[in-house]
Amino acid sequence: MKIVVDAMGGDHAPQSVVEGVVDAVKDYDLTVILVGPEQTIQKELARFTYPRDRIQIVHAPEVVGMKDPATASIRQKKNSSISVGIRLLKDRSCDAFVSAGNTGAVVAAATIRLGMLEGVERPAIGLVIPTLKKFAFLIDVGANTEAKPKHLFQSAFMARVYTREVLGVQNPEVGLLNIGEESSKGGGFAKEAYKCMEGTVPNFIGNVEANEIFTGKSDCIICNGFVGNVVIKVSQGLMESAAALMKREIKKSFWAMLGAWIMKSRLKHIQKLADYSEYGGAPLLGVNGVVMISHGRSGPRAIKNAIRAAVREVDHHILDVMIKEIGGHE
Amino acid sequence: MKIVVDAMGGDHAPQSVVEGVVDAVKDYDLTVILVGPEQTIQKELARFTYPRDRIQIVHAPEVVGMKDPATASIRQKKNSSISVGIRLLKDRSCDAFVSAGNTGAVVAAATIRLGMLEGVERPAIGLVIPTLKKFAFLIDVGANTEAKPKHLFQSAFMARVYTREVLGVQNPEVGLLNIGEESSKGGGFAKEAYKCMEGTVPNFIGNVEANEIFTGKSDCIICNGFVGNVVIKVSQGLMESAAALMKREIKKSFWAMLGAWIMKSRLKHIQKLADYSEYGGAPLLGVNGVVMISHGRSGPRAIKNAIRAAVREVDHHILDVMIKEIGGHE
Numbered sequence: 001m002k003i004v005v006d007a008m009g010g011d012h013a014p015q016s017v018v019e020g021v022v023d024a025v026k027d028y029d030l031t032v033i034l035v036g037p038e039q040t041i042q043k044e045l046a047r048f049t050y051p052r053d054r055i056q057i058v059h060a061p062e063v064v065g066m067k068d069p070a071t072a073s074i075r076q077k078k079n080s081s082i083s084v085g086i087r088l089l090k091d092r093s094c095d096a097f098v099s100a101g102n103t104g105a106v107v108a109a110a111t112i113r114l115g116m117l118e119g120v121e122r123p124a125i126g127l128v129i130p131t132l133k134k135f136a137f138l139i140d141v142g143a144n145t146e147a148k149p150k151h152l153f154q155s156a157f158m159a160r161v162y163t164r165e166v167l168g169v170q171n172p173e174v175g176l177l178n179i180g181e182e183s184s185k186g187g188g189f190a191k192e193a194y195k196c197m198e199g200t201v202p203n204f205i206g207n208v209e210a211n212e213i214f215t216g217k218s219d220c221i222i223c224n225g226f227v228g229n230v231v232i233k234v235s236q237g238l239m240e241s242a243a244a245l246m247k248r249e250i251k252k253s254f255w256a257m258l259g260a261w262i263m264k265s266r267l268k269h270i271q272k273l274a275d276y277s278e279y280g281g282a283p284l285l286g287v288n289g290v291v292m293i294s295h296g297r298s299g300p301r302a303i304k305n306a307i308r309a310a311v312r313e314v315d316h317h318i319l320d321v322m323i324k325e326i327g328g329h330e
Numbered sequence: 331m332k333i334v335v336d337a338m339g340g341d342h343a344p345q346s347v348v349e350g351v352v353d354a355v356k357d358y359d360l361t362v363i364l365v366g367p368e369q370t371i372q373k374e375l376a377r378f379t380y381p382r383d384r385i386q387i388v389h390a391p392e393v394v395g396m397k398d399p400a401t402a403s404i405r406q407k408k409n410s411s412i413s414v415g416i417r418l419l420k421d422r423s424c425d426a427f428v429s430a431g432n433t434g435a436v437v438a439a440a441t442i443r444l445g446m447l448e449g450v451e452r453p454a455i456g457l458v459i460p461t462l463k464k465f466a467f468l469i470d471v472g473a474n475t476e477a478k479p480k481h482l483f484q485s486a487f488m489a490r491v492y493t494r495e496v497l498g499v500q501n502p503e504v505g506l507l508n509i510g511e512e513s514s515k516g517g518g519f520a521k522e523a524y525k526c527m528e529g530t531v532p533n534f535i536g537n538v539e540a541n542e543i544f545t546g547k548s549d550c551i552i553c554n555g556f557v558g559n560v561v562i563k564v565s566q567g568l569m570e571s572a573a574a575l576m577k578r579e580i581k582k583s584f585w586a587m588l589g590a591w592i593m594k595s596r597l598k599h600i601q602k603l604a605d606y607s608e609y610g611g612a613p614l615l616g617v618n619g620v621v622m623i624s625h626g627r628s629g630p631r632a633i634k635n636a637i638r639a640a641v642r643e644v645d646h647h648i649l650d651v652m653i654k655e656i657g658g659h660e
Contacts, residue, residue, distance in 0.1 A: 069514070131571070132571050132574060132575060142509060145509065145516060145517040145520075146517040146518060177560070179472060179475065179555075179556055179559040179560065179563070184399070186475060186556065187475040187476040187556060188476060190475075190556070209563055209567075210559070210560040210561075210563035210564040210567060211563040211564065211566050211567030211570070212567060213564065213567060214567050214568055214570075214571035214572075215567065215571060225509075226509055226516065226517060226520070226557070227556070227557060227560055229509040229540070230507070230509065230540040230557055230560060230561060230564075231540075231560060231564050233509070233539055233540035233541040234540040234541065234543065234560075234561050234564045234565060234568075235564060235568050236541050237539075237540060237541030237542060237543060237544050237545065238544055238564075238565050238568055238569070239568070239572070240541070240544075241461070241462050241544035241545060242544075242569070242572075244462060245462060249596050249599060250593070250596060252596070253595075253596055255592050255593070255596075256592070256593045256595075256596035258589075258592055259588075259589040259590065259591070259592030259593030259594075259596075260589065260593060261589070262585050262586070262588055262589030262592070263580070263585070263586045263589030263590060263593070264589075265583075265586075266579050266580060266582070266583055266585075266586035266589075269579055
């Protein structure tokens with residue numbers, strides 16, 4: 001298997017990306033093509049020992065910045081690591097593309113160059129989030145901010161396939177993110193999405209309220225990209241603010257500092273449970289190719305786990321399975 | 331000043347409501363009319379000593395349950411505490427209405443019976459949330475789930491008035507909740523709302539991302555009711571799940587238990603900072619009357635603070651100020 005990895009993607013690129021790739025080729029049976037400026041990548045690779053034949057480099061001199069406008073950067077920078085990587089996927093020189101770079105640019109490049117999967121009209125990004133039970137798969141967290149009810153319906157099928165084949169959940173439950181439990185709740189959009197899913201999406205458990213995301217009420221939670229993006233950013237912001245507030249308060253008292261010091265190892269364990277890098281990247285679903293988006297802050301471990309998730313997608317032929325399961329429900 | 335309070339509203343009614351009202355009339359210069367089943371209220375009141383002339387009872391035999399369908403319950407239960415309370419406000423027998431009852435029913439009753447404020451087309455519920463700086467005013471958290479961009483524009487003006495007059499923030503900043511910082515971000519809805527606000531809403535600071543809500547980037551944060559409801563429920567759910575997870579983890583280790591015990595008073599202090607009851611209720615803005623919705627879980631302190639916020643609204647004539655400031659911008 002051959003995975004293309006964007007060497008220039010993310011806040012800690014290329015260092016973290018190259019380190020994660022080296023770890024991946026040591027542990028998994030695969031070849032990685034690193035795309036990016038050749039000399040930069042070679043310099044990074046020189047720091048490591050690894051099976052030489054397992055890492056190749058494809059030169060891509062341009063870099064899309066994390067804040068560059070999505071579509072424009074794809075049109076203008078045809079030799080960026082993202083554009084070249086997606087092109088390699090398109091012409092079947094590899095099986096999957098992994099990037100921790102500009103999410104909007106990856107979505108735009110994948111959608112424009114790879115096209116959509118049969119039966120799917122819009123791309124959607126899924127994200128594995130920790131819950132009190134284990135984890136939930138939230139989709140869409142930002143690819144399609146103007147979703148129609150039928151797009152949520154299609155995402156529901158893709159979410160089931162990903163959760164089952166890649167995350168190993170048997171017969172995953174599907175919930176619709178809404179602001180009330182009853183089917184009559186929410187605006188016209190939510191009601192219509194409910195109607196689309198009821199009776200057609202297997203194991204559909206109805207509406208899930210936002211406060212139930214983290215309790216693990218449903219394996220898959222479906223929403224439009226605007227709402228999903230708000231959910232993950234609120235969560236991230238709240239945890240960071242709560243941690244900052246806690247630090248500030250603890251510093252005010254010697255006893256609190258002592259208590260926190262004693263609790264340290266347990267607190268670290270909790271932090272680890274909430275660590276996105278444990279779960280690998282966020283799959284971009286709906287496009288005609290296996291594309292994995294890793295968090296912009298990805299360290300080597302997150303990159304390695306994103307590669308592992310991409311490998312599982314390929315191994316389980318999830319594109320074919322998705323086409324098959326969506327087929328007839330369009 | 332006369333405030334009508336729904337004696338039967340909330341999970342702890344009528345006990346908590348009556349206790350909060352007794353505290354309020356002792357501390358503030360006002361008369362409260364308690365609406366609800368007369369005998370039930372009298373029985374509760376008998377537990378307390380208070381200035382007798384400051385609390386009156388208006389009999390309302392019916393009760394709207396917390397899970398009753400909103401509009402139907404208002405149409406069918408014309409003698410519920412909510413319906414009677416709103417009627418007293420409508421015929422100017424009092425200055426404000428406070429309820430910890432069924433939010434949807436209060437919104438429906440207020441909108442149908444009081445009508446809208448001049449220049450405002452839809453109601454919106456605001457909520458004061460704690461931030462690292464002090465607090466932010468998030469609006470709408472669930473009254474209008476099918477908002478149009480101009481409704482957000484109108485909410486922006488109402489939010490400024492409430493934040494200034496009731497919460498005491500001079501020249502409050504207004505931010506639009508969006509999934510990116512640039513004005514080009516978000517779907518068509520967000521872009522149009524941005525355009526409406528830019529140049530017309532005073533002190534408009536542009537887009538605010540969801541992870542910045544709790545850092546205190548903006549005094550007022552404007553969003554549609556679906557998204558706002560998701561924001562508060564995600565926050566609530568995440569804090570509850572994080573606390574449950576922490577408890578579970580701490581119990582696994584003697585040292586962690588000891589550390590937590592030592593930190594206890596500081597942790598309680600943090601909890602208090604995040605306690606909604608500190609900030610009083612959530613104002614229902616846009617209707618032609620002062621209506622305050624208190625959290626369903628309200629204890630006496632939250633009820634008392636909601637009454638205090640309603641008093642400030644009346645004292646500062648915020649309905650007139652809103653009409654004036656929105657005027658000419660419709």
